[in-house]
Amino acid sequence: MAYDVPAHFPLPIYERELAQATSAKIDLGRALFYDPILSADSTISCASCHSPYNSFAHTDHEVSHGIHDSIGTRNAPALFNLAWQPLLMWDGASNHLDMQALAPITHPGEMAESIKHLMVKLKRSTIYTALFKKAYGIDTITSQKMLQALTQFQLSLISDQAKYDKVKQGNDTFTIQEQAGYSLFQAKCNACHTEPLFSNYAFRNNGLSPDTANYDLGRYRVTKQTQDSFLFKVPTLRNLSYTYPYMHDGRFRRLNQVLNHYTAIDNQNVHISHELSSGVKLTSNQKADLIAFLLTLNDKSFILNQDNKFPRSILLPTKENQH
Amino acid sequence: MRTAIIIVITFLSIIQSIAQTSQNKNTHSLKLLPVYKGEPSEPDSTYEKKYHIEKLRFYLSDLIILNEQDSIVYTHQAKNILIDIAKPESLLILFQDSLLVSKKYKMQFGIGVDSTTHARGAMEGDLDPVNDMYWTWQSGYINIKLEGNITHNANKEQFEYHIGGYTGNRNAYRKIRLPYNGNLFIHLDQLLSQMLGKQQHIMSPGKDATDFADIFARCMSHTF
Known part of the structure; x- marks a missing residue:
């Protein structure tokens, strides 16, 4: 099950966990x-x-909704390349x-379940x-x-097959416009959205006015x-076409x-x-060029990967047998 | 005559060593004794007709016994032990190895969960999140949980302390070193008198939590 880190990627933080991955653990997590x-x-x-179709984000939802249609306070982040x-x-x-999973499971507005009760339910299940x-x-x-x-499944969500990756591996080339966008990106964006993961995973204030609905203080809360007021984690720029809104x-x-x-x-801020x-x-x-480059970070094979989708044969074994 | 003396001395030293072994090389333990003004405290007690402790749970971690030279003579196998005053069995920590102890020996332990353990991901046993000693809204073990109420005339006023934090100056893990005699008294009266009326709800890491951790550590002793 060993994952081969592409040559242009750094070593993952969860190297030990990736080394311990087996298909049985990933299937269970899935x-x-x-x-x-x-x-x-x-x-x-x-x-x-x-959702797997949205690169494991929640397209079309500014913020997500949980149990009993509770409205959350933040945009659901896309889940991939979490090992870094x-x-x-x-x-x-x-x-x-x-x-991390404890947060959404127990949050009263998300899944509202206690870990203790969840264990009881899982133990009852054959x-x-x-x-x-x-x-x-x-x-x-x-x-x-x-x-x-759950960690094993989420670590298995690796997006490394975008056009950008193919160019880096010498298997594709950028168009003139994409190349122009790439140069602009390197000059103006790469300090925070650092390639090849397209984030330095630091917390930054990018000049957004505080949101009026929640007045979210971001990193300060922790x-x-x-x-640290109004600092939020720099998100990756991979798979942007599937993860709007931003x-x-x-x-x-x-x-x-x-x-x-x-x-x-406002640089006076x-x-x-x-x-x-x-x-x-x-x-x-330049904006058009930059967007052309950003679109080369879309990894369609990741979105289409059946191994990441609803595991019908595991969760609905009887139905599967009937087909 | 000389041979007889040697025999007697040898005999006496054997007797003495047998006596010493049976006396000291025992299975030792650490007994936690919650007390209120010197009186043993029972679970779910009300003190002075107004202070009621509903819950006191905390982690006792990294227990070791040190000799006069500060060398470790015993390391307790279980790294983190969840103490719950409502569960008498949790108040007696039996050592897994027998050892010889002297009155000059010391014990050292931590209150809470150290920052290295915090970064290790999901744990089992006493560190299992099902024990309700883990925050879910942010990562972190709750080192100490103290909950109860104070009765004022007919009214009840809650107090609630969930003490944790593991990074930088918000680290609420406290290391304690005391003479070892098998007992560890927790002076609840000192704890309540220093906290109640001042700060009755601490639910997140920060200065209030680290102050509480300091006070809690000072309320522990090996004597009454």
Whole structure:
């Protein structure tokens, strides 16, 4: 199951976990990811807000909705290349992928389930008893193995087959416009959206005005340090065509709006991160070039990968047998 | 005559060594004794007719015994032990190895979960999140959970402390070193008197939590 890190990628943080991956662990994690059993009333699964067709984000939703149509406060981030992310969530509240799942499962507005009760439900299930046995050789299901299996599935979501990757590997070439966009990208965006993952995974203030609905303080919520107010994690720019709307509150629906935001930044704003302190200047032609380059970061094979989708044969074995 | 003396001395030293072994090389333990003004505290007790502790749970971690030279003579196998005053069995930590101890020996342990363990991902046993000692809205173990209420006339006022934090100056893990005599008293009266009326709800990492952790550590002793 070993994953071959492409030559142009750095070594993953979750190298040990990737080395421990087996198809049985990933299958178990995949079943859990798509199963609404994780929510209190069996209506919401991880995939409800992290859809494989949207690169595991929630297209068309500024913020996501959870149990009983509760409205959340942040845009569901796309899930891929998580093996390289030091901290999870927009504000970095989770320090490990294993522990991240506890947040949506127990959040009263997301899945509203207790870990204790979830364990009871999983232990009652013959499907899960067999899946845990196969994956970890255990007869008694534990929360540790449940969380580790979810991690294994999420770590397996690797997007490294975009046109950009093919160019880097010498198997494709950029068009003139894409190349012009790439040069602009390197000059103006790469400091934060660092290639090849297209994020430095740091927390930054990109000049957005505070959202009026939630007045979200971002990273401050975790660190309680005033200098961290309104800082959010730099998101990756891979798969942008599948993950709109953009920003932590999903305020922009189109890439044009995002670029217009950057060119209109008030560089007198003292809170803005230093990379943007002298502003971003782009002509309309340059914006078009930059967007052409950004589209080379779309990885269609990742979106179409059947191995990442709803595991019908695992979760609905009887139906599968009938076909 | 000389041979007889040697025999007697040898005999006495054997007797002494047998006596010493049976006396000291025992299975030792650490007994946690929650007390209120010197009186043993029972679970779910009300003190002075007004202070009621509903819950006191905390992690006791990295327990070691040190000799006079500060060399480690015993390391407890279980790294993190969840202590719950409502569960008497959790208040007795039996050492897995027998050892010889002297009155000059010391014990060292941590209150809470250290920052390295915090970064290790999902754990089992006492560190399993099903124990309700893990925050879910952000990563982090709750080192100490103290909940209860104070009765003022007919009214009840809640107090609630969920103490944690593992990074930088918000790290609420506390290391304690005390003489080892098998007992660890937790002076609840000192804890309540220093917290109540001042700060009755601490639910996230920060200065209030680290102050609480300092006070909690000072409320522990090997004597009454």
